[in-house]
Amino acid sequence: MLHLRLMVPADRTDEVLQLLDATVGTAHLAVLTGAARDPQGDVVLCDVAREAGDGVLARLRAMGLDQHGSIAVEDIDLSLSARADLAEEQAPGEGADAVLWESLTDETHEESTLSVTYLAFLALATLIAACGVVLDNAILIVGAMAVGPEFGPLAGLCTALVQRAPRLAWRSMTALVVGFAVAMVLTVGFSFFMDAVGLFTQHKVQGSRPNTSFIWQPDLMSFVVAFLAGIAGTLSLTSAKSGALVGVAISVTTVPAAANAAVAFSYGDYSQTWGSTGQLLLNLAGIVIAGTVTLALQKVLWAWHDSGPAQRPRR
Structure with a gap:
C-alpha cells in the first residue's frame, strides 16, 4: 500500500475527494479541513493500493494539484486493516508488477x-x-x-x-x-x-x-x-x-x-x-x-x- 498526503486548495477539495472516493483501490480517506498553511488549504490523507497508485497520481497531476498544492507519497510497510485488504483485492493486477512512473x-x-x-x-x-x-x-x-x-x-x-x-x-x-x-x-x-x-x-x-x-x-x-x-x-x-x-x-x-x-x-x-x-x-x-x-x-x-x-x- 501507498500513503498519500495531499495539500489541496479549499475550493478543490470536493473535486479531489470525489476522485479518490470513486477510484478503485483506495482506503482510509481522511480530511483535515484548514490544516494546511503553506500552501493554504486542506490536508487530505488516503491509502491506495500500489497497483492503483500510478493512475491516481496521474489524475491528481492532471487536476493541477502539483502546481497549486502538493502531493507526497510514501510506502506503507505494514497495514493491518480489512479495508486495506479489500482495496488491494479490488485493484486490478498485482502490486509487485505495478510501475509508479512518477x-x-x-x-x-x-x-x-x-x-x-x-x-x-x-x-x-x-x-x-x-x-x-x-x-x-x-x-x-x-x-x-x-x-x-x-x-x-x-x-x-x-x-x-x-x-x-x-x-x-x-x-x-x-x-x-x-x-x-x-x-x-x-x-x-x-x-x-x-x-x-x-x-x-x-x-x-x-x-x-x-x-x-x-x-x-x-x-x-x-x-x-x-x-x-x-x-x-x-x-x-x-x-x-x-x-x-x-x-x-x-x-x-x-x-x-x-x-x-x-x-x-x-x-x-x-x-x-x-x-x-x-x-x-x-x-x-x-x-x-x-x-x-x-x-x-x-x-x-x-x-x-x-x-x-x-x-x-x-x-
Whole structure:
C-alpha cells in the first residue's frame, strides 16, 4: 500500500475527494479541513493500493494539484486493516508488477545527477578495478562492480527514452560520459603512480591473466549478459526490489573495462585499450536497450490495468 498526503486548495477539495472516493483501490480517506498553511488549504490523507497508485497520481497531476498544492507519497510497510485488504483485492493486477512512473522518474533523476559523490564512487570503483586487473584478482573485480554507481544514469536514460524526457536523457548522458571520462583519467594517473612505486608493472599488465582476460575480449556473450542484467535491473527498480541491483552490478563489466582501458593506455598497450573500450560500450548498449524495451513493455501491459474513477464496486 501507498500513503498519500495531499495539500489541496479549499475550493478543490470536493473535486479531489470525489476522485479518490470513486477510484478503485483506495482506503482510509481522511480530511483535515484548514490544516494546511503553506500552501493554504486542506490536508487530505488516503491509502491506495500500489497497483492503483500510478493512475491516481496521474489524475491528481492532471487536476493541477502539483502546481497549486502538493502531493507526497510514501510506502506503507505494514497495514493491518480489512479495508486495506479489500482495496488491494479490488485493484486490478498485482502490486509487485505495478510501475509508479512518477516515482521512477524522480528516483532516476536523482541517481543520474552528476555530483561529487557520484564521481567519487565511480572513480574509486575504477581504481579498485585497476588493482584487480593488474593483479588478475577476480574478488577485486567483483568488489569494484558492486561499488560502481553507473546503473543510476543508465536507468535514467532508459526512463527518459520511454517517457520522452529530453532533460533527463541529457542529465543521464552527461553523468555517464563525464563520470567515466573523469574516472579513466584518474586511473591513468593512478597507474603512473603505482608503476613509479613498483606496485604496477608492464609485465603484469601484458602477461597472462586468465581470471580477467575476458575484460578486453568482448564477444556476443558480453552483450547477452548485459542485456539480461539490464532487464533484471529495470525490474528491480520498478518493483521496488532494490536488493537485485547488487546482482546486476556484479554481472556486467562496465567499470572493470574502463579500468583496464585506462591501465593499458598508460603502458601504451592500445590493443587492450580498444578491446576494453569495446567491452565497455557493448555493456552500456546492452543495458540501455534491455532497460528501454522492458520499460516500454511494462508501460503497454500495465495500461490494461488502469483503475480510473467511477470503477469502485458498490457495497
